[in-house]
Amino acid sequence: MQYLNISKAHRLVMALALFTGGMQTALAVGTTSGTTISNTATVDYQVGTDPRTVSGSAPDITVDNRVDLTVTNTNVGNDEIVNPAQADQVLTYTVTNTGNTTQGYHLSTDIPTADIPMGSVEIWLDSNGNGTWDGAGAGNDTLYTLGTNAFDLDPNGVDSATVFIVADTPADAVDGDQDDVRLVAQTRAAGGAAITAAVTPTSGVDIVFADGPGTSSDADRDGQHSDAATYTVQSAALTAAKTIVSTTDEFNSGYAIPGANVVYQIRVTNSGTASVDANTVSVTDPIPANSPLCVATVGNCTAPSFADGTTSSALTVAAFEYSCVSGATACDDASFIGTSPTADPDGYDSTVTCVRQAPTGSMAGSGGFFDVQITVGIQ
Numbered sequence: 001m002q003y004l005n006i007s008k009a010h011r012l013v014m015a016l017a018l019f020t021g022g023m024q025t026a027l028a029v030g031t032t033s034g035t036t037i038s039n040t041a042t043v044d045y046q047v048g049t050d051p052r053t054v055s056g057s058a059p060d061i062t063v064d065n066r067v068d069l070t071v072t073n074t075n076v077g078n079d080e081i082v083n084p085a086q087a088d089q090v091l092t093y094t095v096t097n098t099g100n101t102t103q104g105y106h107l108s109t110d111i112p113t114a115d116i117p118m119g120s121v122e123i124w125l126d127s128n129g130n131g132t133w134d135g136a137g138a139g140n141d142t143l144y145t146l147g148t149n150a151f152d153l154d155p156n157g158v159d160s161a162t163v164f165i166v167a168d169t170p171a172d173a174v175d176g177d178q179d180d181v182r183l184v185a186q187t188r189a190a191g192g193a194a195i196t197a198a199v200t201p202t203s204g205v206d207i208v209f210a211d212g213p214g215t216s217s218d219a220d221r222d223g224q225h226s227d228a229a230t231y232t233v234q235s236a237a238l239t240a241a242k243t244i245v246s247t248t249d250e251f252n253s254g255y256a257i258p259g260a261n262v263v264y265q266i267r268v269t270n271s272g273t274a275s276v277d278a279n280t281v282s283v284t285d286p287i288p289a290n291s292p293l294c295v296a297t298v299g300n301c302t303a304p305s306f307a308d309g310t311t312s313s314a315l316t317v318a319a320f321e322y323s324c325v326s327g328a329t330a331c332d333d334a335s336f337i338g339t340s341p342t343a344d345p346d347g348y349d350s351t352v353t354c355v356r357q358a359p360t361g362s363m364a365g366s367g368g369f370f371d372v373q374i375t376v377g378i379q
Contacts, residue, residue, distance in 0.1 A: 030100040030156035033065040034205050064206040067195070068099040071185050071214060073229040081234050082118075083274060085171040089118070090133045091229040093183045096160040097153035099210070104149040104188040109165060110217040110226065115177040118167035118231055123183070125150060126162035133164040149192025150185075167231065175235040175272040182217050184226040197223065236365055237272030240283070245373065248300050260378045261300045262291070269369040270313070276363035281315065283372050284331045284356045293355060294375035295322070298347030302375045306357055309369035315359035323354040330354045348377055 031037075040057040074092045082089045097103055107123050123144040124133055134140040141164070144150055153159040165181055187209075189195050198206035213219055214226035242264060249260035256262065266283055270276060287293045294301040306317040325335035330353040341349040357372050 030066075030098075031063045032155065033063050033101040035063040037061040037063065062203065062205055063100070064198075064201075064208050065101045066099045066208050066210045067101070067103065067187050067197070067223055068097075068210045069103070069105075069185060069187055069225045070094075070096045070098055071183055071225045071227045072096070073183070073227045075229050078227075078229045080229065080231050082116075082169040082173070082231050084169055084173040084233065084235050086169045088133075088135070088166055089169055089231060091165040091181055091183075091231070092131070092133070093163045093165070093227060093229075094160045095150075095153070095163055095183075095185045096157055097155055098157045099187075100155045102152055102154050102190045104152045104190050104192045105161075106147065106186045106188055106192070107144055107150045107163060108146065108184045108186070110182040110184055110215075111179060112182070112217070113178060113180040116169065116173050116179045116231060116233060118179045118181075119170055121165065121167045121181070124164040124166055126164065129162075131162050133166060149188060152190045165229075169231070169233065173233045173235065175233055175237045175274065177233045179231040180228050181231065182215050182226045182228045184214075184217060184224055186224040187211075195223065197221075234274040234365075235272050236270050236274050236276040236363065238276070238281075238363075239269050239271060241267045241269075243267070256378055258378050261294070261375055262378065263302065263373060263375050266372045266374075267309075267369055268313075268363075268372070269309075269367065270363050270365045271367060272365045274365050275314075276365075278362040279358075279360055281363050282356060282358040284354060285372075285374060286331055286354045287352055287376065290379045291376035292348040292350035292379065293322075293341075293352045294347050294377065295341040295349045295352065296343035296347040298343070298345070300375075301347035301377070302373070303347070304355055304357070304372065304374045306359065307371045307373070309371065311367045311369060312364060313359075313368040313370040314364040315361045315370060318358050318360055321356040321358070322349075322352050323356075324351045326353055331356070346377070350379075 038060050040055050042055045044053050072094050125142045125144050127142040151161050195207050197209040209221040209223045211225050215228045218224045218226050245263040245265045247254050247256050247262050249255045249257050297303045304320045321336040322339050322341045323330050323335035324339055341352050
C-alpha cells in the first residue's frame with residue numbers, strides 16, 4: 001500500500017506559506033531587479049518501508065524594476081524669505097531613489113505662480129557634498145544643464161543627492177509677492193537613457209512605475225516626482241500722508257488769513273513686512289513762499305516735532321536740520337550743512353527754505369509709523 005506521510009505534508013504546506021510571506025516582505029524592502037527567485041516544493045512519502053521523495057519546481061521569477069523616487073524640499077517651512085535686489089537666493093532639495101534599481105535622473109523646474117517673478121532661475125548640483133550652495137569654481141558646485149543626466153542613484157533609499165534652485169530677486173519686487181517653485185526629477189536609466197513603463201508583464205525584467213504623486217505638476221505612477229517651495233518677498237513699503245492738523249487765526253475761527261498759524265503733520269508708515277535699512281529714513285519738507293517756518297515755540301508758534309507712533313517705528317528722533325538756500329537745491333544734502341535757524345520774536349525764521357528730520361535706526365514694518373509736525377505762519 002502506498003500512503004503519504006500526512007504530518008510531513010502538513011509541515012510542507014506551512015513551510016511554503018511562510019516562504020511565500022517571507023518572499024513578499026523581501027520584495028517590499030527592495031530586492032534588486034533582475035534577481036531570480038526559484039521555488040521548488042518537496043514531497044516526502046513512503047511505500048512500504050521505502051521512503052521516497054519527489055519535487056516540483058515553479059517557473060523562475062525575475063524581479064522587475066520598481067521605479068520609485070522622492071523629491072523633498074528642505075527649506076524651513078518650505079519657504080525662502082527674499083528681499084528686493086537680492087541675488088543668488090537658494091531653495092534646497094533632496095532627490096532619493098526608493099526603487100530597487102540604480103537609476104539616472106533628469107531635472108527641471110516648474111513655476112506655476114510667479115508673482116515676483118524671480119529672475120535667472122538655475123538648477124545646481126551639490127558637487128562637493130556639503131549640502132550648501134557654494135557657487136561655481138574649483139571644488140564647488142556644478143550648474144546643471146537641462147536635458148542631461150544629473151546623476152545616478154543607488155536603490156532602496158540609501159542614496160540621495162542634494163539639488164539647489166538658485167534665483168535672483170528683482171529690485172522692483174513687491175512685499176508679499178510669492179513664486180512657487182517645483183523641482184521635478186524624471187527617472188531615467190543609469191547613465192540617462194529614457195525608460196518606458198511596461199504595459200503587461202513579461203518573463204524578463206519589466207519596468208514598473210511605482211512612484212506616488214508629488215505636487216500638482218506630476219501624477220501618480222508617471223516615473224517622476226516633485227516638491228514645491230516658495231520664494232516670499234519681504235520688503236519695506238513706506239507711505240507718507242501730509243495733513244493739516246489745525247489753522248489758528250487771531251479770532252480763533254480757523255481762517256487762513258494773514259497772521260494765522262497752520263500746523264502740518266507728515267505721517268510716515270511702513271506697511272511692509274520688512275524693516276527699512278538702518279539710518280536711511282529722511283523726511284524733507286520745502287517751505288512754501290509766504291509762509292515762514294516756526295523754529296521756536298512761542299505762543300501758537302510751535303517748533304518742529306517728532307512723535308513715534310502707537311505702533312512703534314523703532315526710530316530715534318534726530319535734531320531737525322534747516323536749509324536757507326533758495327531755488328531748486330534748497331533741500332539738497334549740502335544745503336543743510338552748517339545752517340542754524342534764527343527765530344524772530346514770534347518764533348519764526350523767514351529765511352528757512354527747507355526742513356529735514358532724519359531719525360536714526362531701522363524703521364519697523366507691519367504698520368510702524370511716526371509723525372513729524374511743523375508750523376508755518378501766513379504772511
